[in-house]
Amino acid sequence: xxxxxxxxxxxxxxxxxxxxxxxxxxxxxxxxxxxxxxxxxxxxxxxxxxxxxxxxxxxxxxxxxxxxxxxxxxxxxxxxxxxxxxxxxxxxxxxxxxxxxxxxxxxxxxxxxxxxxxxxxxxxxxxxxxxxxxxxxxxxxxxxxxxxxxxxxxxxxxxxxxxxxxxxxxxxxxxxxxxxxxxxxxxxxxxxxxxxxxxxxxxxxxxxxxxxxxxxxxxxxxxxxxxxxxxxxxxxxxxxxxxxxxxxxxxxxxxxxxxxxxxxxxxxxxxxxxxxxxxxxxxxxxxxxxxxxx
Amino acid sequence: xxxxxxxxxxxxxxxxxxxxxxxxxxxxxxxxxxxxxxxxxxxxxxxxxxxxxxxxxxxxxxxxxxxxxxxxxxxxxxxxxxxxxxxxxxxxxxxxxxxxxxxxxxxxxxxxxxxxxxxxxxxxxxxxxxxxxxxxxxxxxxxxxxxxxxxxxxxxxxxxxxxxxxxxxxxxxxxxxxxxxxxxxxxxxxxxxxxxxxxxxxxxxxxxxxxxxxxxxxxxxxxxxxxxxxxxxxxxxxxxxxxxxxxxxxxxxx
Numbered sequence: 001x002x003x004x005x006x007x008x009x010x011x012x013x014x015x016x017x018x019x020x021x022x023x024x025x026x027x028x029x030x031x032x033x034x035x036x037x038x039x040x041x042x043x044x045x046x047x048x049x050x051x052x053x054x055x056x057x058x059x060x061x062x063x064x065x066x067x068x069x070x071x072x073x074x075x076x077x078x079x080x081x082x083x084x085x086x087x088x089x090x091x092x093x094x095x096x097x098x099x100x101x102x103x104x105x106x107x108x109x110x111x112x113x114x115x116x117x118x119x120x121x122x123x124x125x126x127x128x129x130x131x132x133x134x135x136x137x138x139x140x141x142x143x144x145x146x147x148x149x150x151x152x153x154x155x156x157x158x159x160x161x162x163x164x165x166x167x168x169x170x171x172x173x174x175x176x177x178x179x180x181x182x183x184x185x186x187x188x189x190x191x192x193x194x195x196x197x198x199x200x201x202x203x204x205x206x207x208x209x210x211x212x213x214x215x216x217x218x219x220x221x222x223x224x225x226x227x228x229x230x231x232x233x234x235x236x237x238x239x240x241x242x243x244x245x246x247x248x249x250x251x252x253x254x255x256x257x258x259x260x261x262x263x264x265x266x267x268x269x270x271x272x273x274x275x276x277x278x279x280x281x282x283x284x285x286x287x288x289x290x291x292x293x294x
Numbered sequence: 295x296x297x298x299x300x301x302x303x304x305x306x307x308x309x310x311x312x313x314x315x316x317x318x319x320x321x322x323x324x325x326x327x328x329x330x331x332x333x334x335x336x337x338x339x340x341x342x343x344x345x346x347x348x349x350x351x352x353x354x355x356x357x358x359x360x361x362x363x364x365x366x367x368x369x370x371x372x373x374x375x376x377x378x379x380x381x382x383x384x385x386x387x388x389x390x391x392x393x394x395x396x397x398x399x400x401x402x403x404x405x406x407x408x409x410x411x412x413x414x415x416x417x418x419x420x421x422x423x424x425x426x427x428x429x430x431x432x433x434x435x436x437x438x439x440x441x442x443x444x445x446x447x448x449x450x451x452x453x454x455x456x457x458x459x460x461x462x463x464x465x466x467x468x469x470x471x472x473x474x475x476x477x478x479x480x481x482x483x484x485x486x487x488x489x490x491x492x493x494x495x496x497x498x499x500x501x502x503x504x505x506x507x508x509x510x511x512x513x514x515x516x517x518x519x520x521x522x523x524x525x526x527x528x529x530x531x532x533x534x535x536x537x538x539x540x541x542x543x544x545x546x547x548x
Contacts, residue, residue: 066428067427124321130540130542133543134334134541141336226420227352228352240428243426
């Protein structure tokens with residue numbers, strides 16, 4: 001999430017020299033964007049961990065209004081063999097996988113324990129549904145308030161129009177951008193100061209698609225909210241469908257996170273990280289081909 | 295290339311450490327006195343906002359006969375073993391009477407026969423367990439508001455407390471409570487029938503609460519008495535229910 005630099009600012013004294021031959025340092029991310037970015041990052045981590053804790057209370061997913069207990073589309077469980085040993089089993093549709101150690105059965109304080117997701121992925125670590133719910137709903141509120149603040153900031157101010165909305169030139173260059181991404185080529189010079197078109201589209205889908213949708217699917221699981229959100233529950237096929245979509249969207253966020261970090265790494269992690277912490281981003285203006293010096 | 299590998303390794307380790315740090319931190323905070331209290335503040339916000347967005351009068355979705363689950367999955371107690379309950383069950387609950395007391399002008403003792411003689415309501419609703427699963431059942435019973443009208447609660451009454459026959463593993467009896475707005479909701483029933491049959495034992499025979507628009511643990515089974523109060527302090531551990539005393543939310547609308 002960046003704002004386009006208005007003016008190039010000279011590197012500050014005492015700043016660590018950027019990793020590459022650099023002509024200038026720009027002010028890329030404004031303070032509100034940086035703050036909201038990190039609040040969001042913490043929220044997503046806690047929401048994922050506590051969400052998996054809640055999932056573990058009944059580690060099975062269904063489609064429709066109700067739970068068809070004999071026909072989950074996803075389930076994690078355990079089987080005890082003749083030798084008394086536990087095997088973790090995950091089923092997706094009619095496919096069954098042995099997932100001992102990760103899903104179904106994993107180690108808790110050195111002992112194999114029957115649970116959906118392992119303790120290192122859940123908040124809290126041990127099975128503790130009520131505490132998982134406390135964490136989840138508290139951070140859900142922060143996530144929602146932070147999201148509303150970001151949307152207001154982006155839409156009332158210039159951030160959305162100037163930085164996030166793809167331009168006509170962006171749309172024309174989408175093919176080249178796909179090739180560049182596939183080859184891990186990253187823009188230099190003035191182009192590096194802006195978001196590229198795939199980046200813009202990804203941010204738009206995640207922020208204005210995944211974000212509101214995962215909240216709505218969470219609310220669709222609320223029996224109180226269903227008295228006014230019945231249309232939404234029906235639209236997605238029922239409360240258990242909403243629970244499934246909520247779960248899948250959470251993994252959509254994880255996928256986004258992995259790609260986000262990967263792209264930051266291949267385009268210069270130190271520089272990217274600094275820009276989302278301090279706002280300052282180094283731009284390589286030297287007219288060179290795309291090979292990196294690493 | 296070497297530099298890249300070292301950097302990658304550093305990055306991976308840093309991210310893993312940061313993630314593990316947050317998770318460990320959350321575990322430690324969960325054990326403190328103050329952090330869960332901060333987290334609990336969200337419950338009040340959720341309740342306040344949901345009351346506005348989904349007003350007290352809003353009705354829970356009702357389903358059709360075709361949607362009824364083949365088995366209404368029971369949870370928690372499924373066969374209370376207290377002597378009092380077993381004696382009543384052995385006699386097919388002929389000696390059963392629901393006591394209605396507390397801050398009421400007319401304390402009552404209502405036999406099943408008497409409850410069945412009151413105007414009834416039948417509704418097919420979805421039951422959502424806090425664990426995440428849902429089943430759909432058809433409930434028949436008397437609206438709690440009718441029973442309250444007979445008992446005439448005092449002006450200062452704020453909650454209805456439900457006493458149950460079942461004793462949990464830790465030796466504490468099950469109990470629950472709801473606010474007056476939910477108690478007066480047209481879909482809040484003292485149910486004696488499930489799917490056109492008398493309420494089965496695993497589902498709370500002879501009488502259970504249905505408070506649609508809240509999670510399963512609020513739907514107290516095996517009711518022995520209801521009590522109208524102005525405060526939940528002094529009942530159980532003071533949090534308004536057996537599971538609430540174990541850390542679950544009193545407001546279970548989500």
